[in-house]
Amino acid sequence: MYTQGLSNPDAPAPAKAVEDAGLAARFQDRVDAEERIEANDWMPEAYRRTLTRQISQHAHSEIIGMLPEGNWVTRAPTLRRKATLLAKVQDEAGHGLYLYAAAETLGRSREEMFDDLLSGKAKYSSIFNYPTLTWADMGAIGWLVDGAAIMNQIPLCRCSYGPYARAMIRVCKEESFHQRQGYEIMVALCRGTPEQKAMAQDALDRWYWPCLMMFGPPDGDSTHSDQSTRWKIKRFSNDELRQKFLDALVPQAEYLGLTLPDPGLRFEPGAGDAVKDGAMKDGVRGHWRHGPINWDEFRQVLAGNGPCNRERISARRRAHKDGAWVREAAAAYAAKQAKQKRAA
Amino acid sequence: MATTSIQVNETPLVLYLLRRADDALILGHRLSEWIGLGPILEEEMALGNIGLDLIGQARSLYAYAAEAEAAGNDEDKFAYLRDAPQYRNLLLAEQPNGDFGQTMVRQLFYSAFADLYWRAMTESHDATLAAIAAKSEKESAYHLRHSSEWVIRLGDGTEESHARVQEAVDLLWPYTGEMFECDATERTLVDGRTIIDPATLRDAWDHTINAVLSRATLTRPKNPWMQGGGRAGRHSEHLGHLLSTMQHVQRTYPGAAW
Numbered sequence A: 001m002y003t004q005g006l007s008n009p010d011a012p013a014p015a016k017a018v019e020d021a022g023l024a025a026r027f028q029d030r031v032d033a034e035e036r037i038e039a040n041d042w043m044p045e046a047y048r049r050t051l052t053r054q055i056s057q058h059a060h061s062e063i064i065g066m067l068p069e070g071n072w073v074t075r076a077p078t079l080r081r082k083a084t085l086l087a088k089v090q091d092e093a094g095h096g097l098y099l100y101a102a103a104e105t106l107g108r109s110r111e112e113m114f115d116d117l118l119s120g121k122a123k124y125s126s127i128f129n130y131p132t133l134t135w136a137d138m139g140a141i142g143w144l145v146d147g148a149a150i151m152n153q154i155p156l157c158r159c160s161y162g163p164y165a166r167a168m169i170r171v172c173k174e175e176s177f178h179q180r181q182g183y184e185i186m187v188a189l190c191r192g193t194p195e196q197k198a199m200a201q202d203a204l205d206r207w208y209w210p211c212l213m214m215f216g217p218p219d220g221d222s223t224h225s226d227q228s229t230r231w232k233i234k235r236f237s238n239d240e241l242r243q244k245f246l247d248a249l250v251p252q253a254e255y256l257g258l259t260l261p262d263p264g265l266r267f268e269p270g271a272g273d274a275v276k277d278g279a280m281k282d283g284v285r286g287h288w289r290h291g292p293i294n295w296d297e298f299r300q301v302l303a304g305n306g307p308c309n310r311e312r313i314s315a316r317r318r319a320h321k322d323g324a325w326v327r328e329a330a331a332a333y334a335a336k337q338a339k340q341k342r343a344a
Numbered sequence B: 001m002a003t004t005s006i007q008v009n010e011t012p013l014v015l016y017l018l019r020r021a022d023d024a025l026i027l028g029h030r031l032s033e034w035i036g037l038g039p040i041l042e043e044e045m046a047l048g049n050i051g052l053d054l055i056g057q058a059r060s061l062y063a064y065a066a067e068a069e070a071a072g073n074d075e076d077k078f079a080y081l082r083d084a085p086q087y088r089n090l091l092l093a094e095q096p097n098g099d100f101g102q103t104m105v106r107q108l109f110y111s112a113f114a115d116l117y118w119r120a121m122t123e124s125h126d127a128t129l130a131a132i133a134a135k136s137e138k139e140s141a142y143h144l145r146h147s148s149e150w151v152i153r154l155g156d157g158t159e160e161s162h163a164r165v166q167e168a169v170d171l172l173w174p175y176t177g178e179m180f181e182c183d184a185t186e187r188t189l190v191d192g193r194t195i196i197d198p199a200t201l202r203d204a205w206d207h208t209i210n211a212v213l214s215r216a217t218l219t220r221p222k223n224p225w226m227q228g229g230g231r232a233g234r235h236s237e238h239l240g241h242l243l244s245t246m247q248h249v250q251r252t253y254p255g256a257a258w
């Protein structure tokens, strides 16, 4: 999700043939048995690289994701909303930190990963390259973006890599809280004045399609899904997750009295929908189907041409540059203290 | 149509509560401006956490002010529907963030005071204030520790950081005197043991600040001149800009509930 299967597939690692076939088989057996792989366990190099990329992209997304919401903290319309939004942005920073720590267990340092973000080498979720234009965007982001994040991250709580799975358990609890807060903002707007309701509709109009794109390319085009599925990093395909998200979304929008900006949206009844009561089994329930997604827009945003790509990265670069003297001072002070301690 | 500002019946207690609430809100708001700009993620979080504590303190104080005034105002009306001259905060709180060093010096000056102040206020004869003080005291102790550590690190860090943080100390020093003021209105509350006289905290504040500045190898400014006016609503140029951002949505959509 926050990783979207975006990067080019890893070049086939050289000398993979050398990797012990016995170790690899034992590794796959453990994964198949739903055992958790821990940092010090043997793992195939490609597994390590895939996870490092995925977890660090997820961490970057949390950190870049602070910016569009940070844009409204100083303008939140009530003190309660201001405190809740500030706390939410703090949570996202915390998510970024746990995720960097989880990725570090695979051998790359947080500094290296962060440098990749600043240099533009590493990706982050396309969703954060859209602007937040009104207060309603704080509602729409919590409801839709955090909502989409949850769909993706709940299965990641069972990811084969232990440190990532554990980080996700903690993160998911907070994300569902964020989603409720976001929805509650939307409820307040939709029960408010006509201007507020229009603001809510406008936010939904702008965030709906980018949120559907958050799940990544359609299953046919996704580059690493098969291997990630075998490794039990990925439990559901992009399209399956997008479907779950849409099925949850439609009744929520209806409750708000908002219209999804999707003329092609339609309900496809399942066999079980004819049955009045009785337990419905999976596969017999109908589904909401969305209209065609503009994948060209998605590709453009990934290529750096979204409305805010340059701003987001340059904001982080500027902060990093402006803070260099602080980090240098902290290091110099720590070195002096260490020297004094040795002398004592 | 813009929403007109509210009128507040500033009895001594209400005025006092607004002053302290405004300090906390304005400084908390300033800290929230750091999102996305911190030198390291952990610091961005720390500044946000301090900001959250302060906004929380402001809300408790406004809630009590609303109750004391009993005129239908509430925390949001106080925060969003008063114009700059109706704000009663310290000039120190509204000073811009500047660089990270300047933010930390501002925090040190304020928190060294707030820590002492709220501890002393736990003895208030007003039970509501004593309870607010007990919570604020714990939070302020952490804010003081955090900001002192940074001022020491930056003061005794590199040549550049030393120069920057000394400049911040010199810049903000004239705004420290206002914290110890006690006007005739507050005097009546002091006499009733509702609040303490902040002037009694002067020596202890000096002691804390001198210790931090000395460990930071920084010089305490000599100029005794102090700026004032915030408590009476005469502010620096900065507050109007802060309020125009903070109050933007409330003022643009009058009467809406959020």
Ligand SMILES: [Fe+2]
Pocket: A062, A091, A092, A095, A171, A175
């Ligand atoms: Fe998050």
Ligand SMILES: [Fe+2]
Pocket: A002, A062, A095, A149, A153, A171, A175
């Ligand atoms: Fe997330």
Ligand SMILES: [Fe+2]
Pocket: A092, A146, A174, A175, A178
């Ligand atoms: Fe979130």
